[in-house]
Amino acid sequence: MGISFIFYYFAQKIAGEADFDFMKDNAYHRLKNNYRLQACDLKRYTDPNHLPKSSRLRLPKPDIAFGQSRAIKALNTALDIHANGYHVFAVGENGLGKRTLITRLLAERAKHMPTPNDWVYVHNFEDIRRPIAIDFPAGMAIIFQQKVHKLWQNAKKKLVAKLLGDTHQNHIELIKSAIPLQQNKRFDAINADAKQHNLVLKTTGDGRVHFVAIDDSKPIDNKKLTQLQKQLLEAQIELSELEDSTHDALDELHQSTAKKVLEPMFNAVMASFENHPKAIRHLMAVQDDMVKNITHIINEDDDNFIATSLSQVPSRYVVNILVSHQPSAGAPIVFEDLPTHLNLLGHIEYTTELGTVLTDVSMIRAGALHKANGGYLLLEAQSLLEHPYAWQGLKRALQSKQIKISSLEQMLTLTGSLSLEPDSVVLDVKVILLGEADLYYELLEFEPEFNSVFKVRADFHDDIQRDDYSEYGMVLKMVDMIKSHQLPNFDNTAFAVIIDELSKLSDDKNKLDLHADRLAGLLAESARIATLENNKIVSAKHVQTALDDITERKGYLKDxxxxxxxxxxxxxxxxxxxxxxxxxxxxxxxxxxxxxxxxxxxxxxxxxxxxxxxxxxxxxxxxxxxxxxxxxxxxxxxxxxxxxxxxxxxxxxxxxxxxxxxxxxxxxxxxxxxxxxxxxxxxxxxxxxxxxxxxxxxxxxxxxxxxxxxxxxxxxxxxxxxxxxxxxxxxxxxxxxxxxxxxxxxxxxxxxxxxxxxxxxxxxxxxxxxxxxPIDDKNKHGEYKRNTLFGKIVKRLESWVQDDKDDKDNRTAKN
CATH class of the missing domain: 3.30.230.10 (Ribosomal Protein S5; domain 2)
Known part of the structure; x- marks a missing residue:
């Protein structure tokens, strides 16, 4: 039991306090043996020979639900139900590989799902502030855009050629010639009458016409002058009306000519989209607008009809593709790593010219919800909540099943300038939030509507029960990681050491840690050690060296x-x-x-x-x-x-x-x-x-x-x-x-x-x-024996009570 302990015992004995017995050495040794663990109890070792021996290229892919069957079941439940609110919050620590696992699960589903529609925005000719949204089957948006833009380019060429041609110009000159003929005829008649009364018509430098005396020495008949001035005014009004009618005739000529040019061209394009009423209506509106504004188009005297350098099409005729898909792509899977309000719901860009803020339909930009529409959207919950109004915007879109692009400045009344209000887009998406448990429960507590929007919780486990199945599954998982990261081969001794380390990380010899991030890091560092030693196969010693390096690297504070x-x-x-x-x-x-x-x-x-x-x-x-x-x-x-x-x-x-x-x-x-x-x-x-x-x-x-x-x-x-x-x-x-x-x-x-x-x-x-x-042995009276530790405590408690009683008695006697 040690010399110092024996000295203590005899010192107590001399002092009269050692009325108890310590265990003899052999008794104490037997006591220790009763509680002592053997070396085999202290660590569970993996036998490399019990691990799969196939080469990594021949091993099957790991089970997608490995270690996370509960979470996968919850995800499948939510994905199968199309009712409101069946979105998912995936709960689990960072580094578990939630996103990778969920993405793989979704990819299996997505490839068998229909590809969602494309969406475009076009100019609204009836209300320029409200661009129109049109949807097409996957792959058709780009076709529609190309046809419309090409239509504009071809139409303008033909219109210019037709309207600047000799035939059309002759018609213009014929119509315009009526004005000077009629003007000369009326003015000559008035002038002839005026000369008979010593008056003549004169035109000033600014184009005004008035009467002046021919001979200043002769008197002027004021009554006749008034009559002539009235005739002149009537002639001017008549000529003005003639000019208007001439302009109308010219417009009618231009428009009828333009319509003859455009109609067959537009009909050919509309035939390609006969099953898309909104597209047909837009093409008809474009045709009507081009006919109405033919002179601006030809003369390029209005910015609204000048093609931009980017699209080669005026902004009012641009087809802005919001989102498009390959026809056989299946459902989209989108992860938005910066889920701001703008990045989620889309936004409208602006440009400034001479201090004026401008925008148009071509500046509407899609958000993550547009890109994931018809499929799946993954978001980090913490990042979502860090960005102002992002959660509110997402919640509103999911509840209304519509994506409405709105200016955040307008929402917050931070600006008085007008902006576009594009049509809403119908939303059909499954949103999966990724986050830790604390954040999930905070949302449940402080966001009343959270549980009605995200009805399904998918719990991801930190570890899995360790057995032959899980060890085999872990090897498959490691082989998959090795292959995807293009690392050298690992032998079974390396896998055995890693599996043991995973048990250590889980703080349980009967479990395996499931943090994919940590595992991937260990694989990469082990492969590095093997490469530095010019080994083509990673073995146990390389893994152990990597573990030692990690411990040393993180050991500054410990040192x-x-x-x-x-x-x-x-x-x-x-x-x-x-x-x-x-x-x-x-x-x-x-x-x-x-x-x-x-x-x-x-x-x-x-x-x-x-x-x-x-x-x-x-x-x-x-x-x-x-x-x-x-x-x-x-x-x-x-x-x-x-x-x-x-x-x-x-x-x-x-x-x-x-x-x-x-x-x-x-x-x-x-x-x-x-x-x-x-x-x-x-x-x-x-x-x-x-x-x-x-x-x-x-x-x-x-x-x-x-x-x-x-x-x-x-x-x-x-x-x-x-x-x-x-x-x-x-x-x-x-x-x-x-x-x-x-x-x-x-x-x-x-x-x-x-x-x-x-x-x-x-x-x-x-x-x-x-x-x-001895600690708590009792005598036949149920009292702790004096030679036990508890007995010693009882004795001391008794002495303190007695001391206190004696002290009180002494004070009473003195009083």
């Missing part, structure tokens, strides 16, 4: 802590005995890594003060979390139940993690705290060569905790660096055995009996291992 332990700044005892002092095990989490560290935990008792209160120093200085506080309360409840039936708890206690300066949470130190406190209450030393981790309930039963592999490794490293003596080890709940996937060097140390792992069921088991004495 800083470890230096403090090695140089004595962080005080950790791995030998000897001490009262109220124990080695607890902690986990330090930093970014994407975590490691275990031992931590000294101490308990102090103040007799005759208080009623069993336990001061949690971490809690009082606000370094302890709620779970840690819960563990303290459970421990306090256990102690009260244990001893209150015998005596008053006439003491107070304090517990602290020494040299701890950061936040502490979790209940995994509850066993350690209880053991330290009971050691202090009994004034019995406990072994410092042992560390302990574990939670416990109010009945004292040990309960499993997380991070047990890292915690054991932390204490083992401390013992190794300070010197292994064959007595050191870790105590843990028996229910944690399934989680053990220890490092090979720790397993070897246990095999060589240089280090030990003890599994317990109850706190009394831990106390026996730590103290080396």
């Amino acid at each position: 800083l802590y470890w230096q403090e332990i090695l140089n004595g700044q962080q005080i950790i005892c791995t030998k000897g005995w001490a009262v109220g002092q124990i080695n607890a095990l902690t986990i330090i989490s930093y970014a994407d890594s975590e490691f275990g560290l031992p931590a000294r935990l101490t308990a102090l008792i103040q007799p005759n003060f208080g009623q069993g209160e336990i001061l949690d120093i971490e809690r009082d200085v606000e370094l302890g979390g709620s779970l840690h506080a819960k563990g303290m309360l459970i421990m306090s409840s256990f102690l009260r139940a244990l001893f209150s039936e015998f005596h008053e708890l006439n003491f107070s206690a304090s517990l602290a993690f020494e040299q701890s300066y950061g936040q502490i949470d979790g209940d995994s130190a509850t066993l350690a705290e209880a053991c330290a406190l009971l050691s202090a209450l009994a004034n019995i030393p406990i072994a410092q060569n042992l560390a302990i981790t574990g939670s416990m309930n109010q009945l004292g039963q040990a309960q499993a905790v997380g991070g047990v592999n890292a915690k054991i490794a932390g204490f083992f490293d401390a013992c190794r660096d300070k010197g292994l003596d064959g007595n050191q080890g870790v105590i843990l709940p028996r229910t944690n055995i399934a989680q053990l996937m220890l490092r090979d060097d720790i397993v070897q140390a246990v095999k060589d009996e240089q280090f030990h792992i003890y599994a317990i069921d109850h706190i009394t088991d831990a106390l026996a291992l730590l103290s080396g004495m």
Whole structure:
């Protein structure tokens, strides 16, 4: 049991306090053997010979539902139902490969689904602010656009040739010649009459006509002048009407000529789209508009009829393809990595000319909903919620089953300028949000309509039960990754090491971690090591080297802590005995890594003060979390139940993690705290060569905790660096055995009996291992025997009660 422990015992004996017996060495050894785990319990190894031996090219593709059958079933349910709200929220940690798996599932469905329609926007000749949306079967939008644009180009050439031809120009001159003939005839008659009254018509430089005297010396008949002026006005009005009628005649000539040119051309195009009424109506509207505006088209005196450099077509005749598909492409699968309001629902671009903001139908742009319409849209939920109004826009579109492109500035009344209001597009899409569980539950709580829009939750698991089937499936998954990333071949020894590592990552020897991102990274780094060593096959040693490199790369913070332990700044005892002092095990989490560290935990008792209160120093200085506080309360409840039936708890206690300066949470130190406190209450030393981790309930039963592999490794490293003596080890709940996937060097140390792992069921088991004495044996009266640890505590409680009674009696006597 150690020299220091024997010295302690005899010191207590001399002081008259050692009225109990410690276990003999052989009894203590047998006790340890009852709880000691064998090396085979500490890690589950994969036999490379049990893995598939086929070459990677001959192995089948991995099952798409491997490890995620629950999620796949939920997805299929949502995809099969076409009622409102059956969209999906895929719940799972980042790096699980949710998107890849879902995309593969959707791809299998999509190729058997009909290809959705194409959509175009065209100019609305009745209301220019409301462009018209037209849909076509897949592949026809580009045909429609090409035919319309080509139609414009050909039509303009023919119109120019026809209207500038000699025949048409002769008709124009014939119509125009009537004006000067009629003008000369009327003005000559008026002028002849005026000359008889000493007046003549004169035309000024600005084109005005008026009467002047022929001979200023002769008088002018004002009455006649008034009459002549009236005749002149009537002639001017008549000539103006003649000009108007001439212009009308010219317009009619131009339009009738244009119509004769355009009608057969448009009829030929319309024949190609006879089953598309909206397309026919648009072509007819284009024809009518070109006929009405033939002079602008020919003269190019209006920007609305000048072809843009990009499309070679005036904007009013542009066919803007919003979305188009290959005819046999199947349903689209779209992942939008920047789900802003504009990127989801589309937007309208603008240009500025001379300070004026301009836009037209050609500047309407599709959003992800347009591109995914008729298929599937995948979005990262976190990214969606980070962009203002994106969620509201998506929700509104899904609820109304329409995509309405609207200016965000107009919605927020940030601008007074007018904008386009394009027709809505009918929406038929399945949306799949990807996110973690916390975000999903926040949406459920704070977004009342969320559950009515995303009715299906698909839960993706972090791990899978480890058995022959899952190991085989994992090999298939790795082979698929190796092939897709064009990595060198891996042999079965490499696969075996990786499978063992996946169990370690899952913190359970009977499970395999399913994080595809981590697995892909390990495969890539292992392949790199093999390539650097000029090996064409990746084997176990390359994987192990990659794992060591990853550990070293992430070990900066751990090294800083470890230096403090090695140089004595962080005080950790791995030998000897001490009262109220124990080695607890902690986990330090930093970014994407975590490691275990031992931590000294101490308990102090103040007799005759208080009623069993336990001061949690971490809690009082606000370094302890709620779970840690819960563990303290459970421990306090256990102690009260244990001893209150015998005596008053006439003491107070304090517990602290020494040299701890950061936040502490979790209940995994509850066993350690209880053991330290009971050691202090009994004034019995406990072994410092042992560390302990574990939670416990109010009945004292040990309960499993997380991070047990890292915690054991932390204490083992401390013992190794300070010197292994064959007595050191870790105590843990028996229910944690399934989680053990220890490092090979720790397993070897246990095999060589240089280090030990003890599994317990109850706190009394831990106390026996730590103290080396009986814990809770009772006599025939149901009282704890004096030679037990609990008996020692009872004796001390009795003495404190008696001391308090004597003190009160003395004070009473003095009064």
